[in-house]
Amino acid sequence: MTDRRAELAQRLAAVRRRIEVASEAAGRSDPVSLVVVTKFFPASDVDLLAELGVTDVGENRDQEAAEKVTRLAHRERLRVHFIGQLQTNKAGSVARYADVVHSLDRPKLVGALDRAAGREGRVLDALVQVALDGAEGRGGAPPERVPQLADLVAASANLRLRGLMAVAPLGQDPHPAFARLHELAGRVRAEHPDAGWVSAGMSGDLEAAIEHGATHLRVGSAILGSRPSHG
Numbered sequence: 340m341t342d343r344r345a346e347l348a349q350r351l352a353a354v355r356r357r358i359e360v361a362s363e364a365a366g367r368s369d370p371v372s373l374v375v376v377t378k379f380f381p382a383s384d385v386d387l388l389a390e391l392g393v394t395d396v397g398e399n400r401d402q403e404a405a406e407k408v409t410r411l412a413h414r415e416r417l418r419v420h421f422i423g424q425l426q427t428n429k430a431g432s433v434a435r436y437a438d439v440v441h442s443l444d445r446p447k448l449v450g451a452l453d454r455a456a457g458r459e460g461r462v463l464d465a466l467v468q469v470a471l472d473g474a475e476g477r478g479g480a481p482p483e484r485v486p487q488l489a490d491l492v493a494a495s496a497n498l499r500l501r502g503l504m505a506v507a508p509l510g511q512d513p514h515p516a517f518a519r520l521h522e523l524a525g526r527v528r529a530e531h532p533d534a535g536w537v538s539a540g541m542s543g544d545l546e547a548a549i550e551h552g553a554t555h556l557r558v559g560s561a562i563l564g565s566r567p568s569h570g
């Protein structure tokens with residue numbers, strides 16, 4: 340256990356250093372938030388991360404996230420981000436434990452999450468996910484539908500529109516994709532001044548994301564390690 344703590348501390352420090360170096364290289368002095376993606380890893384790791392000063396964690400599957408959150412000893416120190424593709428029938432569950440949902444990509448889901456949050460008496464921070472590669476298989480709305488979806492989220496009583504999220508296309512240079520996201524985010528922000536978040540950048544491309552204005556990074560394997568074979 341203490342070995343695991345040391346390992347997490349070391350990897351977390353290395354990622355924080357990468358963020359610092361990239362921010363400096365990009366001439367940015369505004370803070371960049373780190374969401375540590377803890378999918379596949381146990382609640383005990385999430386607790387260690389909270390002890391190490393992590394304030395934001397990300398999960399991508401409802402069942403795993405819901406179970407894990409109930410086991411956390413340090414829940415009150417953590418903001419939970421739901422970053423995965425979301426089925427409408429899971430909105431009720433996610434609305435119970437998520438503080439931020441990054442993956443709104445269709446009107447039906449926006450409606451379901453809004454109603455679910457209302458039932459829980461909660462207001463959730465929400466981002467519209469953009470599909471940057473034209474492939475909708477990994478979630479996200481085509482860029483041309485994003486402004487309308489953003490308007491819909493903003494008009495939802497129990498959702499607070501915060502900005503946009505995207506995953507860079509697999510196996511391609513992330514720079515053009517993140518540049519496109521940045522441009523689209525600027526257009527959304529012009530209509531919705533509070534929606535300034537840009538959630539982009541993972542273990543392999545966080546420097547490119549910072550260069551293109553990401554405000555939130557979602558980093559998993561660089562901190563937690565590669566996916567455990569079971570558990």
Ligand SMILES: *Cc1c(COP(=O)(O)O)cnc(C)c1O
Nearest residue numbers: 376399422541542557558559560
């Ligand atoms: C798993 C995941 C991440 C983290 O990816 P790493 O490459 O492990 O840093 C980020 N965003 C989403 C949507 C994910 O599913």
